[in-house]
Amino acid sequence: xxxxxxxxxxxxxxxxxxxxxxxxxxxxxxxxxxxxxxxxxxxxxxxxxxxxxxxxxxxxxxxxxxxxxxxxxxxxxxxxxxxxxxxxxxxxxxxxxxxxxxxxxxxxxxxxxxxxxxxxxxxxxxxxxxxxxxxxxxxxxxxxxxxxxxxxxxxxxxxxxxxxxxxxxxxxxxxxxxxxxxxxxxxxxxxxxxxxxxxxxxxxxxxxxxxxxxxxxxxxxxxxxxxxxxxxxxxxxxx
Numbered sequence: 001x002x003x004x005x006x007x008x009x010x011x012x013x014x015x016x017x018x019x020x021x022x023x024x025x026x027x028x029x030x031x032x033x034x035x036x037x038x039x040x041x042x043x044x045x046x047x048x049x050x051x052x053x054x055x056x057x058x059x060x061x062x063x064x065x066x067x068x069x070x071x072x073x074x075x076x077x078x079x080x081x082x083x084x085x086x087x088x089x090x091x092x093x094x095x096x097x098x099x100x101x102x103x104x105x106x107x108x109x110x111x112x113x114x115x116x117x118x119x120x121x122x123x124x125x126x127x128x129x130x131x132x133x134x135x136x137x138x139x140x141x142x143x144x145x146x147x148x149x150x151x152x153x154x155x156x157x158x159x160x161x162x163x164x165x166x167x168x169x170x171x172x173x174x175x176x177x178x179x180x181x182x183x184x185x186x187x188x189x190x191x192x193x194x195x196x197x198x199x200x201x202x203x204x205x206x207x208x209x210x211x212x213x214x215x216x217x218x219x220x221x222x223x224x225x226x227x228x229x230x231x232x233x234x235x236x237x238x239x
Contacts, residue, residue, distance in 0.1 A: 003219050005030030008082040010075065012065050012122055013092030015042040017190030018140060021207025022089055022214050024050055027057040029215055034078045036063040065092045065118030071125035085129035090122040091140040097151045108154045115158035123169060134177030136218060139166045143186045143230060170227050181217060185210060185231040203237050
């Protein structure tokens with residue numbers, strides 16, 4: 001029996017990409033997984049996709065990370081269904097890439113509200129049940145949280161902030177037995193920023209690779225905590 005069998009996980013932005021890859025990997029190890037999206041149909045379709053392989057393991061919920069009440073309600077639904085929450089994975093994120101001359105205030109606000117405030121809301125909603133389970137909190141940041149680049153001012157700001165936020169949260173919550181990690185992937189083959197994954201993405205990190213990393217972290221001895229994990233493609237594409 002896997003060490004993960006029977007745990008209850010919550011993955012924001014879990015209807016596709018990294019979130020779906022993580023949720024699928026957890027279900028394959030015997031976890032129960034709640035997937036959220038702002039679109040209920042997308043969340044339920046993703047849950048159905050997982051349940052077709054791993055029956056009765058996934059639940060699709062509509063929730064908006066930008067709204068604390070929405071996150072509280074979603075967490076309450078998970079606890080009501082499965083009786084506990086062991087793992088919160090704050091994955092939902094958006095990106096707009098443009099020179100500061102062209103970046104709009106609406107694009108800035110969407111990134112900060114989703115990538116930073118959205119994680120704050122996810123963390124706040126999950127603290128009490130994670131205290132009860134001595135659970136695990138993971139945030140999905142990015143290498144853009146330590147490496148700035150042209151046309152990335154808004155995205156960099158959100159991810160630099162997320163890395164700092166998560167590391168401070170780790171110090172706040174470890175006294176409760178809660179482990180906290182931020183994962184910082186580089187190029188991942190997903191639909192992020194309007195991209196459609198294709199055969200030219202084989203060199204990139206794959207969503208299932210991120211899922212395997214989450215599984216491996218959950219299997220580590222409780223005494224050991226990788227608080228910040230940078231993840232890169234082994235051989236990046238030449239520019």
